[in-house]
Amino acid sequence: MALPSTTRRPFGVTLIAVLTWISGALGILGGVVLILAREDAGLHRELQVSSSTIVAIGVVYIVVGLITILVAGGLLRGSGFARGLVTLLMILQLLGGFYALLKLPGNVGSEWASIIVAVIVLLLLFSPQANAFFRRR
Numbered sequence: 001m002a003l004p005s006t007t008r009r010p011f012g013v014t015l016i017a018v019l020t021w022i023s024g025a026l027g028i029l030g031g032v033v034l035i036l037a038r039e040d041a042g043l044h045r046e047l048q049v050s051s052s053t054i055v056a057i058g059v060v061y062i063v064v065g066l067i068t069i070l071v072a073g074g075l076l077r078g079s080g081f082a083r084g085l086v087t088l089l090m091i092l093q094l095l096g097g098f099y100a101l102l103k104l105p106g107n108v109g110s111e112w113a114s115i116i117v118a119v120i121v122l123l124l125l126f127s128p129q130a131n132a133f134f135r136r137r
Contacts, residue, residue: 007132007133007135007136008133009076009078009133010124010127010129010130010133012123012124012125012127012129012130013075013076013078013124013125013129013130013133014076015124016075016086016121016124016125017072017073017075017076018072020068020069020071020072020075020086021068021069021072021073023065023068024064024065024066024067024068024069024071024072025065025069026065027061027062027064027065027068028061028062028065028066028069029065030058030061030065031057031058031059031060031061031062031063031065032058032062033058034054034055034057034058034061035054035055035058035059037054038051038054038055038058039051071085071086077137078133078134078136078137079137080134080137083125083134086121086125087122087125090118090121090122090125091118091122093114093115093117093118094115094118094119096114097111097112097114097115097118098111098115100114101115
């Protein structure tokens with residue numbers, strides 16, 4: 001019989017999970033707002049898409065938000081799958097940030113912020129404490 005794990009969840013993992021959960025909740029909220037505003041003329045002009053496309057985008061936001069919240073819960077439980085998914089997303093964010101720095105020089109501040117956040121998340125996810133936490137799960 002396996003002994004219960006005594007490795008406490010590191011603060012960095014908790015912080016990442018909370019921020020991930022907030023991101024998911026904001027995605028859901030954004031999706032609901034898009035669906036409710038699907039007939040707004042200003043939104044149609046800005047996005048240059050139909051009402052049905054706005055609804056589809058809103059639904060995608062909601063689904064991605066729900067998945068994001070599930071991933072946050074996985075991080076809190078020490079799921080290696082959730083850790084891997086967040087790692088993949090941060091690597092993509094890093095690559096996208098560097099690409100944008102090279103190709104879209106007007107957004108330098110936001111791209112550096114995106115790169116810095118991704119690096120911090122990866123450092124927290126792979127700190128010695130986080131490694132021990134995920135190894136015990």
